[in-house]
Amino acid sequence: MAHSERDHKKGPGSETGVIRKDHRNRIRVALVYPNTYSVGMANLGFQTVYRLLNEMDGVVCERAFLPQQSPESKSPVPIKTLESRRFLGDFDVVAFSISFENDYSNLLTILENAGIPLRAGERNSHHPLIMAGGVACFLNPEPLADFVDVFFIGESEPALHKIFEIFDPCKDHQVNALNLARSVPGIYAPCFYSVSYSSSGRIQSFVPTEDVPSVIQRVFASDLKTISTTSTILTPDAEFGRTFLIETGRGCPHGCRFCSAGYIYRPPRFRSLSQLIASIEEGATKTPRIGLVGAAVTDLPCLESLCDVIQKAKLDVSFSSLRADRLTDAVVSLLALSHVKTATLAPDAGSERMRRVIKKGIQEEDILSAAERLVLANIPNLKLYFMIGLPTETREDVLAIVDLCVKIKQVFLSASRIAKRIGTITVSVNSFVPKPFTPFQWVAMDPVKTLQKKLKIIQEGLRAVPNVRVNAENPKHTLFQGILSRGDRRTGELLLRLHKNHGNWPETLRESLDHPEEYALRKRPLDEILPWSFIDHGFETGLLVREYERALAEI
Structure with missing residues (x-):
């Protein structure tokens, strides 16, 4: 046994x-x-x-x-x-x-x-x-x-x-x-x-x-009521330390057009309060730290009640995701009581237009209000996620990222003065990669030089802003991800060359005669057979086409 x-x-x-x-x-x-x-x-x-x-x-x-x-x-x-x-x-x-x-x-x-x-x-x-x-x-x-x-x-x-x-x-x-x-x-x-x-x-x-x-x-668990997904092994050497992870649900009801989680995990499914309480009680016997995991944790219907249970148990909690428009007093209070020092928000785009294009579903006032409430709750540091290179993005949209960060900094500074402590805003900028089974699976990825120019606009725009630092993934690395994201079987040869070159992507691409960058940079027609077209995730391609066309209509 x-x-x-x-x-x-x-x-x-x-x-x-x-x-x-x-x-x-x-x-x-x-x-x-x-x-x-x-x-x-x-x-x-x-x-x-x-x-x-x-x-x-x-x-x-x-x-x-x-x-x-x-x-x-x-x-x-x-x-x-x-x-x-x-x-x-x-x-x-x-x-x-x-x-x-x-x-x-x-x-x-x-x-x-x-x-x-x-x-x-x-x-x-x-x-x-x-x-x-x-x-x-x-x-x-x-x-x-x-x-x-x-x-x-x-x-x-x-x-x-x-x-x-x-x-x-x-x-x-x-x-x-x-x-x-x-x-x-x-x-x-x-x-x-x-x-x-x-x-x-x-x-x-x-x-x-x-x-x-x-x-x-694709296979999916239609009912999560009999399935609890929690940590099996705890170790101080995991990225989250000895945190007992609990999956609150699968899928996301928002359907952001760049995000595969909102599509391949359809329909969204959430666990019941009784299930989650049982998981918390199990975790509490092993560690005082609980991590709530899911693509849409703050959309959990029973979240308010769950926060009350965690608070009464005097456990520390962290969330894998926070939506600016779903932050409740209970969530903010629990984060503060858990001694969280950094909260993460993902506006993803700076302008209202770009957030409509990607179907983010949050407004600027939601973002500013969330930042203010978090800092007033004595959570001194904020991390903000943005993307560049999104479909239809203009220079004005990139500049809007700078403008929004400056507005957040103003709210952040005012709230920090009230809280009598000031932390740091970290702006994390990632380049958009088209993903299979999303409405943007057909679009062309921005060339590296274009992404570098956009990134420079943000870096220069925020360089003189105190207590704000910009972290960005190298657009060259994002290109490699884009090649693999939409590659077909022939990219296996590219992986073999990459392996022989000990992970050196630039050298591997220089050796390639078949222009593998096209996997990332080429726009696909809607009727093209895609490498992943043989997989059925439970919805018609027409859904993605309609969402793609609606995104383009926001121009």
Whole structure:
């Protein structure tokens, strides 16, 4: 039987809640997060799959991560699981949980360090079956199609049991992949699909070569009432420290046009007050710190009552997201009582017009009021998220980001004087990347030089404003993300070159003869077959088309 161990010393720091099981007569799964331990252990989806797999008597699941390696080190670091210190090659299945496109190349690094051939076609029955899931795979798994045997498209709870009822470690990979693809909704095995391209390089056809579904239906948990998603393992070395994470719901009712969470998790689902209270009571036995996680935490119908429960329990709480127009007195009071020093708001755009284009649904007065209330509640620091390069954006829209930050600073300063302490406003500027399954999936991304000019406008506009600092991701890095976000199978070759170049994107692009930047920079016609068109997320493409046209009508 499985048992939990407290104060597990073999992982980084001191872990509680680790599950160890005997490997004998069980399917052995290495669950891998393709980034460092601190990042992976802060991912609630990763922890949930770990728990669900270990709840199956016939499965043992252990964790592995991208090793932290000095840039000077050229020899590969062997990958071992934390629980038993076994090599990845000793497992029946290596399952990757992938949240971000920027981690794709880490998957190749991990496979190589584990001595596992990178390409699926070069592996045999002596190697583990390579699986992958996670939100990045929901959106567009094609850049990794050459390297992954089986993808799972959707939420894990409804389907994990069936996957491991069908998987047989004694059978060949092709047989397992075919059985899974035929029997389990959400399973996509790339080797059973053929892609052809036109003379212009566009996808011409995407067809099955075996008796497998031509369209992959994403799997989702229609009712969260019987499912609690919380931290399984606590560790001081996770990004959020020893915080007990609780998922309040899935999806978002606002449908911002740049954000995939508002579409691929449809319909929005929230947990009940009784469920969340039970989760809080469980967390309180382990740590005084609770983290409420979700795309729309402040839209939770029972949030006021939940805040009252947390406050009476004298627990500290943090929120993964705050909407400026949904800040209530109860939320602000709870943040203050939790000794929160920095609150984050995401106006996303500076002008009212741009916020209408992206369907943000908040007004300038909402943002200013939220900033004032937070500072008056003795939360001294604010972090503001903005994007540049959004569709139809003009120079005036970029200047509006500066203007809005100055207005926020004025409110911030007045409230700080009343509170008798002044903190810092951090303005985080990210370049817009078109994402699959959003109304902006067809638009062209701004070229790097254009993004750099826009970023310079903001940096120069705010340079002389006291207590305001600007942090920005390098637009070149955003270009790489854009290539992978909308890439097809051919970007697998690009990932191989990137891997050989030790992650050096500029060098990789210079070596490429096929202009991979076009994946990010090219506008798509509405009738083009997209790399992810074979996935059905439960809504018609017409919904995205209508939202796209409404956005353009705001010009």
